[in-house]
Amino acid sequence: MLVLPSVSRIVRLVAHPDGALRPEHFEIAEVPVQPPTPNEVLVCNRWFRVSISTRLMASKGAQSIKGIPFPPLNLGDTLADGAIGEVVQAPAESDLHPGDLVLHGFGWREYATVPQQDCVRIDARGVDPAVYLGHGWTAYAALTHGVQVHDGDVVFVSSGAGAIGSMAGQIARKLGAGRVIGSTGSEEKARWMKAELGYDEVVIRGATPITQQLAQAAPDGIDVYVDMVGGEPLQAAASLARHGARFVLLGALSAELAAEGAEKLAPVELDTFQLIVRGVTLRGYSACEDDRDGFAEWVRWLSRWQHEGKIISPSSRFQGIEQGPFALSEACAGNLKGVVLVEL
Structure with a gap:
């Protein structure tokens, strides 16, 4: 049984970013461990996820946004994100017991007091934590519930080396895509995406216009x-959409990672007449809002594909809570691959 300590280390916001997010915007602090109330579970965190969306939520005047599963941050607030932890104390009438592993939303701290209803017991021993904390299920739900992939489709994935994109390309192939193209920000990532993730071609942001690169990679258009x-x-994809193309919109990193500071506005100019003529469908989609029950389905398929040796769960990993702010700044700078995890 775990021994309850007197203090827990947390990461909290001490300054709103003005431009790039840096480690000095945060501090590691020690706070007393509060005993749980009768409706709460005390959890010792083992891993937590680091999300780029934290930059937007750390901005001055940030507001809650559908699809981002943690709240805006005021100065002094503790960060939050998905986490896996071990139960230390639980209500006597609950089905949780000390030593159980649970998934919850209170990462960025060593010990978390979590409402009982927000704890999901999981069987993660011996299982890569990226399976539960990664965004593979978001990619899977987007490609099966948000849109459908047909045999032979040409699929284009932006931010193809990121937490969602690194899984979306692989999943699209498993669902029957004939050609998979991704975008990224560096030659090194492009090589990795081809070698490890199976992308056929990768367009690189900032090289030549993306529309030009995508036209070369998909001369007959995308589905x-x-x-x-x-x-x-998005503009490039719209210009090269085939008749009946299906777009699923999951994020707007062009706004969240804007050089002048994160924001909610992500303007883009599209030729809507061509979208109409070609019968293109654009759907905004949030797996955590639109398909809350899809996670179990995803885990079953992932287990099968991993057993066959046909899919990987890429991640960038850091050790210790003190590495969290650095991991976040590196993720926002575009220097990491897959889901970003901190092990405690």
């Missing part, structure tokens, strides 16, 4: 577009 960026990649 499915998974958008995490907005902006130039």
Whole structure:
């Protein structure tokens, strides 16, 4: 049984970012461990996820946004994100017991007091935590519930090396895509995406216009577009959409990672007449809002594909809570691959 300590280390916001998010915007603090109330569970965290969306939520005047599963941050607030932890104390009448592993939304702290209804017991021993904390299920739900991939489809995925994109390309292939194209920000990531994730081609942001690169990679156009960026990649995809193309819009990194500071506005100019003529469908989609029950389905398929040795769950990992702010700044700078995890 775990021994309850007197203090827990947390990461909290001490300054709103003005431009790039840096480690000095945060501090590691020690706070007393509060005993849980009768409706709460005390959890010792083992892993937590680091999300780029934290930059937007840490901005001055940030507001809650559908699809981002943690709240805006005021100065002094503790960060939050998905986490896996071990139960220390639980209500006597609950079905949780000390030592159980649970999934919850109170990462960025060593010990968390979590409402009982927000704890999901999982069987993660010996299982890669990226399976539960990664965004593979978001990619899976987007490509099966948000849109459908047909045999032979040409699929384009923006931010293809990120937490969602690194899974979306692989999943699209498993669902029958004939050609999978991704976008990223560096030659090194492009090589990795081809070698490890199976992308056929990768367009690189900032090289030549994305529309030009995408036209070379998909001369006959695209059928499915998974958008995490907005902006130039979305414009390029729209210009090369085949008749009946399906777009699923999951994020807007062009706004969240804007050089002048994160914001909610992600403007882009699209030729709507061509979208109408070609019968293109654009759907905004949030797996955590629109398909809350899809996670179990995803875990079953992932287990099967991993057993067959046909899919990987990429991640960038850091050790210790003190590495969390650095991991976040590196993720926002575009220097990491897959889901970003901190092990405690």
